[in-house]
Amino acid sequence: MESVIERIEQGKFWKFHGGIHPPQQKFLSTDKPIRQLPLPELLRIPVQQHIGEPGDILVTVGDKVLKGQALTVANHPMVVPVHAPTSGTITAIEASVIAHPSGLSELCIFLKPDGEEKWRDREICPDYQQLSKNDLIDKIAQAGISGMGGAGFPSHIKLNTAAQINYLIINAAECEPYITADDLLIREQCAAILDGIKILDNILAPAFILIGIEENKPEAIQALKNATKTIDKIKVCVLPVIYPTGGEKQLIQVLTGKEVPSGTLPSALGIVMHNIGTCFAIADAVINDIPLIKRVVTVTGKSVAKPQNVWALIGTPVEFLLQQCGCQQGNKKHIIMGGPMMGFSLPSFTVPVVKTTNCILAPDEAEIPDNDQEVECIRCGQCADVCPSQLLPQELQWSAKAHDHQALNDLNLFDCIECGACAYVCPSHIPLVHYYRVAKAEIRQQTLLDIKAEKAKQRFEARKIRLEREKLAREEKHRKAAEARKARMNSGTAEANNEKSAVAAALARVKAKKAQEKDTNNDVTASDTSVGSPQEIEKTDKKSQVAAAIARAKAKKLAAQTAPNTESNKSTQSSNVIAEAVNNADNSSKAAEGEITDSTSVINTNVIKDIEKPSELSKKDKIAVAIAKAKAKKRATEAKPLKNEPPEDLLSEKPSNDEPDSQIVTNSTNKTEQQVKEQALSPDDIKKAKIAAAIAKAKAKKRQTTESIINNEIPDDNEQRNESAEKEIQTATQGESLDKNARIAAAVAKAKAKKQQESKN
Amino acid sequence: MSLLLAIVIIGVLASCFGALIGFASVKFKVEGDPLAEQIDALLPQTQCGQCGYPGCKPYADAVANGEAINKCAPGGDDTIKKIADLMGVEAQALDESHQTDNTPKVAFIIEEDCIGCTKCIQACPVDAIIGTTKQMHTIISDECTGCDLCVAPCPVDCIIMMPIAKNTRNWQWDLNSIPVEQIS
Structure with missing residues (x-):
């Protein structure tokens, strides 16, 4: 360490590899003081202006905020809050184009200044030395300070290091052409900067503080030397002008001769570096309780009439800065944020100034000519000679063009600091840095x-394991339940015996059913001739009984619903109708016992009569009738394929083929729906009616498929029905005020239809 | 005599090495199929089943056993190229029957339409859907692989696939939009 300091005191420094000497062009803006600007009309403050995560927004649209009031709050160590640069009203919080080469929009807070510049309450800290290290770091974090050199790394993270710090390096090199913001800041605010450096000294307690500054800023060097004359610990190091001396790793190498290994932080070597602008901001934040709401920006270039450094509030549109400095409208075609080497062209001029914006460059044609045509690499090797990171730019370029990520990693692409030296010297005008950016x-x-x-x-593996586990658990549960049941049954009590016999009976029933199904399936092909085989009759008989039972139950339910709220003639009439329907159902079951043709015809004729008659029926009753009707039709269609005699003649007076019959079914369902729709009076009724319709539809469909399974001879018929069913579903879903229940019903119906189609296929 | 000696020596050597190889094959036996593992590492793990296998691992196993390498639609040509490199075979164009638009997407549930049927939850291969019976469901978009499997089972068609929005974090530099800057 001693030798390092000795060398520095002798004015000897190390060298980093490569580097270039571009024209500096700093004279444009060094001769004028930093100018205060009027308030712009609107400030756009991006929520995230640093490396890390955006904070939580504290304000809402319409809020009045005071100058310095926090707009976001940190919920995470990598969050840096933003503050209101002046007092005013929040007019919007929305995505807007930000200072990023992509031109993408990110969340911004729009602040309309009221011109009063009214501060929030501030606590001036007369003696920061009494504050603890944690308090100081907390103050810095609360003030929203992130690195002002260009990268925008949160300062409090850098300061909160546990490592033993040998050197605190203050970066005032400002090596990029055109930029003079730090130069002017040092000249004008040297005392405040010194306070900032002392605060950092308090926090980090380094052995030495080195201020690295290039020799092209004589006034600033003099000011710093004067200010630090009495402090032994601080060394002002005047460095030769080579671009990019201001790079973190390069400056460390120049001052201490140490190379920061790839992939490690300087703190691993006992070194921490801060920009001189950050020091000023830290002093303001700790001593004056002023958060980071403004910064020095160099507005320069030959297109600007009055190139100058200005104090720009964070969020000021670039357009406003250019206007203030006299940039002619016509020359705005190419504006660069940052310097000419590392900056990027702005996608829009409403882009706001952020915490890392050190320069707005408006060059004219002669300064930065439009794209030179890129030609093939001639392998001259100049890029490798100037690369400050000792990489092989030409090889990187080839690998980047080939998208060979492995080779890029092997060539240490991520050590590239994107300084642009290689592109600057390239005789083939290859935009090397851009290739690296794309590849990165x-x-x-x-x-x-x-x-x-x-x-x-x-997650996929975990899910598989979980499903497997659940399956095993289920099997285990079933096995245990079966065992328990067995044990109970074998216990020998009367109950157990009852259960046993019940199970035996059920098993017998299932067996019988299975045998029947087999028979009917066998008979289906021959059903044209085998009219009344005993099994068939038995089966349809059973089915009709079940259907009748359901119809009875439904009718009863409806009767029970209508009974309490009506004593009028209407209700008695309606209940009569219901009773009739019940009778029909009973009849049908009775008739089915004897003769199937009779049962279907009776059911159909009766029901149709019922339906045509009652014009004065109440809504509910009508619905009930409709349901009953639909069921009857279903029965008719179901009975018919089994027994292809012409009972339909009675009902429809049409020749006995399948298509007209199916139309009747669809007609009936359509009618049901029509009826239902006609009754659409109160929302409650609509809901109920729709549910009923959906259920009816679903049931009708189910019937169709069972039918089609039994009778495979009528595919056209089925298709037609499915179509009509779909149409119904559509009409149902198109209904003006479908509420959730209706939608659920429709979904259920749709799902069933889907399933059936699948099983059919 | 020397002939006998040679036979004996060669015989002893052969049995020694045979025993050594036998021992090594038992001692250093590799569990599973290392090639399938390597292929699995190259697949995008969307678990979408577009290749006809129930997940990326089964497809990797199938490729290791001779299945065509060009069936992974989400991986696209990049994945095919990587697998071809690994297997030492010729890269092929993506199988046409599996050709789909493979821009990255995530599922999104239109929450007001969701009826809470849990069908999509059962379909999701990576458990990226939260919800329970008769409660609204929603997608954890960070975990969603964009496999599309939840779209078909939805009875009310309330799941849509949305392309992932571009932001400054996933933005790719586009050379054509950046002018080259050179100072004189």
């Missing part, structure tokens, strides 16, 4: 995808 973005994206794929894989 690709690799980062690929890494993210890999992480996501790994996570997905883990």
